[in-house]
Amino acid sequence: MSYVGPEFDSPLSSRPRRPRRGPLTVALAALVPGALIGWFVYEAVGSPGDGSGSAAAGASSSAAMSPSATASNDDKPPNPSPLKGKVVVIDPGHNITNFRHTAEINRKVDIGTNWKECDTTGTSTNAGYAEAQFTMDVSHRLKTLLQQQGATVKLTHDGDSPSWGPCVDQRAKIGNDAHADAAISIHADGAAAGDRGFHVILPASVHAGAADTRAIVAPSAALGRSVESNYLRATGEQPSNYIGDGTGLVTRKDLGGLNLSTVPKVFIECGNMRDSKDAALLTSGAWRQKAAQGISEGIVSFLRG
Known part of the structure; x- marks a missing residue:
């Protein structure tokens, strides 16, 4: 507000002049x-x-x-390495050169519940695509995905050394010696045509001979359920229509790779190589990437709790 100063009478006013303010x-x-x-x-x-x-x-x-x-x-930024410090062992089923070493792979080894062949040649599609080729390809894809999550990943073999096998008891020992947080054996089935789908094999409770799975039954079941649900979602492949009652889960006590494991471990039969529809999936590189992705996500989910 501006200051206007003292008030003066207008020279035209006839009113008496007021006294000035002090x-x-x-x-x-x-x-x-x-x-x-x-x-x-x-x-x-x-x-x-x-x-x-x-x-x-x-x-x-x-x-x-x-x-x-x-x-x-x-x-906070997301953890770029959620599996840092975790060890995963991948067991590519069979070996592409096993057929050249029949005497070695037919040798019997103790699996706790009984004695069984060191290894087998595995199956193949009707067109000759070998299970061992499939398992190695998926295993390499799976290894890459898990390493991207920060995990330390070991294969039981890499197709070159040894030139056959290793035997099923040695495959279990590799996971045990690595103190793996999770182990998985990759396979594809050789059932009759018309039998389709995948299934995850869980260890039964075994305490016999060199085998004692009692400590790993529960965590292995959790690993198996996680792999089953993620594999189904990632691949669209349905649970087996010939084993597992549609659950995609089977429990067995006759597999040395499970009986002799002291770490959480499962097998996955990714599909039936002898069925033409399943074989079309198993021989597709794009689909094998989906299979590896589903297995990876199942393992990651299990390890992160």
Whole structure:
């Protein structure tokens, strides 16, 4: 507000001239409006101890506490290596050169419940695509996916050394010696034509001879269920129509790779190589990538709890 100075009579006015205001009057006139303004501001702001904040203070407080001004736990970046420190052992079923070493692979080994062949040649599609080729391809794809998640991954063999096998008891020992957090043996079945689908094999409770699976039955079952559900979702392949009662899960006590394991372990039969419809999937590189993805996601889910 601007100051206009003392008031003067108009030369045209006939009214008697009023006396001039003194300095004190002018000072009081200036102070009173200022005091009134200060009082209104005080009332709006509130006294320091009355618990009411000013609009400015409230705005400042809100800004200080706003999501953009404070860090939230939700803003933490995702863990790029969720499986760091975890060890996974992948067992590619059979070996492409086993057929050249029949004497070695027919040698019997103790699997706890009985004695069984060291290994077999595996099956193949009607067109000659070998199970051992399939298992090695899926195992390499699976290894890459798990390593991308930060896991340490070991294969029981890589198609070159040894030149056959290894025997089923050695395959179990590799997982045990690695103190694997999870182990899986990759296979494809050789059932009759018309038998379709996949199934995951879980270890039964065995305590005989060199075998004692009692400590791994429960975690292996959890691993198997996780692999089964993720494999189904990723591939679209249905649970076996010839074994497992449609659950995709089977429990066995006649497999040395499971009986002799001391770490959580399962087998997966990814499909039936002897059925033409399943064989068309198993021989597709794009579909094998889906299979590896489903198995990987099952293992990751299991290990992350």
